[in-house]
């Protein structure tokens with residue numbers, strides 16, 4: 001848009017064009033998202049209740065401090081099979097003016113297992129959201145955009161409805177009570193999006209129009225191989241928001257990484273910047289389309 005304006009006004013408003021140049025939106029960088037992921041993974045295993053996850057939270061806050069966003073916290077005590085555990089969803093709010101909102105989310109905790117650092121599972125969503133925050137900085141918004149770093153996605157023991165997605169269940173309930181879920185046009189959750197053999201799962205419980213929109217964007221950008229139109233149900237952080245009546249989509253590569261999923265082999269060497277970049281470009285375009293919808 002700014003380029004067209006500059007061409008049309010060439011010679012008349014040179015200073016306006018210079019301003020447009022300097023405020024050009026930062027594109028989403030897959031390489032930067034990968035670097036953020038590496039720094040999160042360097043904290044070591046990050047299960048709830050560990051000193052490492054507390055350090056990671058503090059680091060996330062410092063990383064987000066300069067994002068031009070409002071930092072919100074949803075801290076609570078989760079009742080788990082291992083007893084009460086402190087948890088905290090960390091939320092970066094980029095304010096708009098329409099009265100509507102869009103949420104992009106992912107989890108930052110890792111499964112409690114010896115030697116499990118969760119580069120893809122827990123790390124990639126963290127790095128992705130940090131780079132998305134950098135890309136959203138200074139962009140004009142219509143809708144409020146919330147970037148949500150969910151805590152407690154992983155089961156403390158075995159995955160059940162009550163031992164999983166602690167953070168998203170807590171926030172969906174809180175936002176429903178506050179009337180915020182009614183303002184949400186959509187929630188797009190990302191999980192395990194860094195695998196170098198990147199292929200998203202066509203998650204069938206996700207809201208149809210959102211999945212179609214995002215898959216169509218993937219096709220239009222030439223990424224059809226990463227957007228196959230087959231899959232199945234995946235239980236993840238989008239479900240509590242679907243249950244609360246919010247259109248929601250899970251972007252998860254649940255197929256190609258099955259060889260190292262929930263094993264100590266989920267390490268940085270399995271990831272590629274390109275996978276983050278594909279997801280980032282597609283999510284930014286989806287955000288734009290959603291903002292242009294009433």
Ligand SMILES: [Zn+2]
Nearest residue numbers: 111121154262
């Ligand atoms: Zn997991």
